[in-house]
Amino acid sequence: MRGQPDVVAAPRERDRSVWPRGEGRWPKFLRKNGLSVAALLLFLGSFIGQALTGFHVANEQARVHHDIPATFGQYLASGxxxxxxxxxxxxxxxxxxxxxxxxxxxxxxxxxxxxxxxxxxxxxxDPNEKRGDPNAPWPVRRGGIVLALYQxxxxxxxxxxxxxxxxxxxxxxxxxxxxxxxxxxxxxxxxxxxxxxxxxxxxxxxxxxxxxxxxxxxxxxxxxxxxxxxxxxxxxxxxxxxxxxx
Structure with a gap:
């Protein structure tokens, strides 16, 4: 309308996160524990890969030496x-x-x-200064040898x-x-x-x-x-x- 100043939209604050969108799509558990979950999944995948490929290599060597190939269970229990x-x-x-x-x-x-x-x-x-903090871990509030080991x-x-x-x-x-x-x-x-x-x-x-x-x-x-x-x-x-x- 004439006679009224144009409305200027407030500038949007720039999201400085590395991944500005999509956080809400992840389950809450993964958002809070994604680092450990990813590391454990990578470990599990690599461990299985090592076991399968190692089993194959071990049995190839057994055939070269004319030994009886091992079962997968025997290989996992092997030295x-x-x-x-x-x-x-x-x-x-x-x-x-x-x-x-x-x-x-x-x-x-x-x-x-x-x-x-x-x-x-x-x-x-010094954790002894936090012994009265109700949010401190139990060993901190307990003090003594328990705290000495905990720290x-x-x-x-x-x-x-x-x-x-x-x-x-x-x-x-x-x-x-x-x-x-x-x-x-x-x-x-x-x-x-x-x-x-x-x-x-x-x-x-x-x-x-x-x-x-x-x-x-x-x-x-x-x-x-x-x-x-x-x-x-x-x-x-x-x-x-x-x-x-x-």
């Missing part, structure tokens, strides 16, 4: 499969456990994987999983080693003796070195490279000298 699985788990748990512990004490200027180079961080706060529980759990995987790698590796020894007329050894062989440590070190190298790459690359939307990265516009992911 060959056990050694292959836990040799890798061992290195992964060692990698994460050491990374958790090392980042408590060591810094890397500019890396999103490091605490700030100067001053305390939120993760350094180190992440590294302790990872180190336990490393030790368990290390032991199962040794058991599976010894079984596989003894199968080869019997096939070629060699001497069977105990698991304890096998752990002292170069073969066992070669299997361990070839995985450990790759895990430690990948940590170093992540720490150093995060200084100058970015991944928008990932908590493992600094904000895209942050200066290279900014330390931490915040």
């Amino acid at each position: 060959d499969f056990m050694e292959a699985v836990f040799e890798n788990w061992e290195s992964e748990f060692l990698q994460i456990a050491l990374f958790v512990v090392l980042t408590k004490f060591l810094r890397q200027r500019g890396s999103s994987e490091s605490k700030a180079t100067d001053g305390p961080s939120d993760v350094d706060e 180190r529980s992440l590294s302790l759990a990872l180190l336990f999983l490393f030790a368990l995987s290390f032991a199962l790698h040794a058991v599976g590796g010894a079984s596989k080693y003894n199968e080869e020894q019997l096939r070629h007329g060699g001497e069977v050894v105990t698991t304890f003796v096998y752990v002292g062989t170069a073969q066992f440590w070669f299997e361990s070190f070839q995985n450990w070195q790759s895990e430690f190298f990948s940590i170093a790459c992540l720490v150093l690359l995060s200084i100058v490279l970015r991944e928008r939307g990932s908590p493992q990265s600094k904000p895209v516009a942050a200066p290279h000298s900014t330390t931490g992911g915040g």
